Amino acid sequence: METSPARPTPEEAAAVLRDAEESRDRLAEDLVLPPYFHASIGASIVAQIVTGAVGIARQDGAGMRLVVLGLVVFYAVGAAQLFAFRRRNGVWLGGLMSRVVFGTATLASTVYALAFGAAVWAAFADLWWVVAICAVVGGAGYVVSGVRWMRTYRSDPARHGRGESLLMVVLLVLSSVVLGVLLVIGS
Numbered sequence: 001m002e003t004s005p006a007r008p009t010p011e012e013a014a015a016v017l018r019d020a021e022e023s024r025d026r027l028a029e030d031l032v033l034p035p036y037f038h039a040s041i042g043a044s045i046v047a048q049i050v051t052g053a054v055g056i057a058r059q060d061g062a063g064m065r066l067v068v069l070g071l072v073v074f075y076a077v078g079a080a081q082l083f084a085f086r087r088r089n090g091v092w093l094g095g096l097m098s099r100v101v102f103g104t105a106t107l108a109s110t111v112y113a114l115a116f117g118a119a120v121w122a123a124f125a126d127l128w129w130v131v132a133i134c135a136v137v138g139g140a141g142y143v144v145s146g147v148r149w150m151r152t153y154r155s156d157p158a159r160h161g162r163g164e165s166l167l168m169v170v171l172l173v174l175s176s177v178v179l180g181v182l183l184v185i186g187s
Contacts (some may be wrong), residue, residue, distance in 0.1 A: 021158070029154060031093070034084035038143045042099060044077035045112065046139035049119050053131050057123035075173065078102070094151055100146040102173075107148065111141025 008016070051070030055063035078101040086092055099105040103112055115138030122130035 030089075031091075031154075032088050033150070034081055035090060037081050037085070038146050040077050040081060041146060042139035042143035044074045044139075045142045046135045048129060049112075049116050049135035049138045050076040052116060053119035053123040056120050060089075071177075093153075095149065099149045103142060103145070105145045105149050108142050108145035111145065112138050114138075115141065129155070 047122055048070040049067045051073075055066035055068075055070070057063070058066070082092075082101060085096065099108070103109050115134045119134035119138070121132045122128070122134060
């Protein structure tokens with residue numbers, strides 16, 4: 001017959017919780033991003049905006065393949081950086097994946113939507129220099145948002161450590177992959 005362990009006293013439970021919170025805060029401070037993390041994510045966004053805008057403006061099969069290529073580059077860079085983060089730190093950080101890499105932070109998604117929309121408009125108007133500027137602004141906004149989120153996370157990991165649910169991120173990725181496949185098939 002097994003005996004259940006004695007319940008901890010309120011003071012013991014509080015001490016364990018305090019130790020866990022201090023450990024979480026130390027981990028947040030000690031996390032190390034892979035080299036060129038933000039720069040590579042920003043560059044992949046620049047590439048994705050350019051290929052997306054040009055591909056949509058072409059309105060042909062080659063253009064749709066260009067749209068898909070931009071998405072592939074973005075997902076490949078994001079996945080590589082997330083796996084490098086995991087190797088360096090030994091942990092997954094949900095907020096880093098959703099807010100920083102997939103841009104669900106308000107600043108990243110707003111700047112991206114505006115930059116992409118303006119780049120598509122500029123591509124239809126054959127204003128290629130405006131497409132380039134929009135893409136750089138979109139990538140820079142992504143970088144600023146990511147740096148800002150990381151700073152905010154480090155200051156309060158309990159509040160900012162969670163991102164969107166893994167299911168939501170998977171649905172986002174799958175929907176863009178399916179859309180890409182349908183665009184290529186349809187062209």
